[in-house]
Amino acid sequence: MVSIFTKIIRGDIPSYKIHENNNNLAFLDINPIVKGHVLVVPKKEESYIFDLEKEIYLDLWSFAKEISIAMKKVIHCERIAVVVAGFDVPHTHIHLIPVNNMSEINFESDKLLFTDDEFRQIMKLIKSAI
Numbered sequence: 001m002v003s004i005f006t007k008i009i010r011g012d013i014p015s016y017k018i019h020e021n022n023n024n025l026a027f028l029d030i031n032p033i034v035k036g037h038v039l040v041v042p043k044k045e046e047s048y049i050f051d052l053e054k055e056i057y058l059d060l061w062s063f064a065k066e067i068s069i070a071m072k073k074v075i076h077c078e079r080i081a082v083v084v085a086g087f088d089v090p091h092t093h094i095h096l097i098p099v100n101n102m103s104e105i106n107f108e109s110d111k112l113l114f115t116d117d118e119f120r121q122i123m124k125l126i127k128s129a130i
Helices: 004-010 054-074 116-128
Strands: 017-020 024-028 038-042 079-083 094-099
Touching (some): 017 054, 017 116, 054 094
Antiparallel strands (some): 024 038
């Protein structure tokens, strides 16, 4: 079964794309735990991150670093936290989460709600720093 992320990669489902290259895509999480919560996914559908081929795995992390550097430039935060759990969608994904403390990394907290315009503003802000 094709994952929701593959549908986003194909353009079948709209998203707030931050950046992409031949192998990876970064887009805003539509159920963010903090403002600026970004997902980084490989275009190759693989459920478990450690099952990725070495080159794809290394490229994914390099891409995630590029995105996190841009995020840190434009979103006020102490760090960009990295979380890889992989339980919610069977497609490898890295959560990049702007945080000021550990308590902000709580996937069980209520998700933030943003309007389409607010998501677009956040997307444009991060894109401007790449």
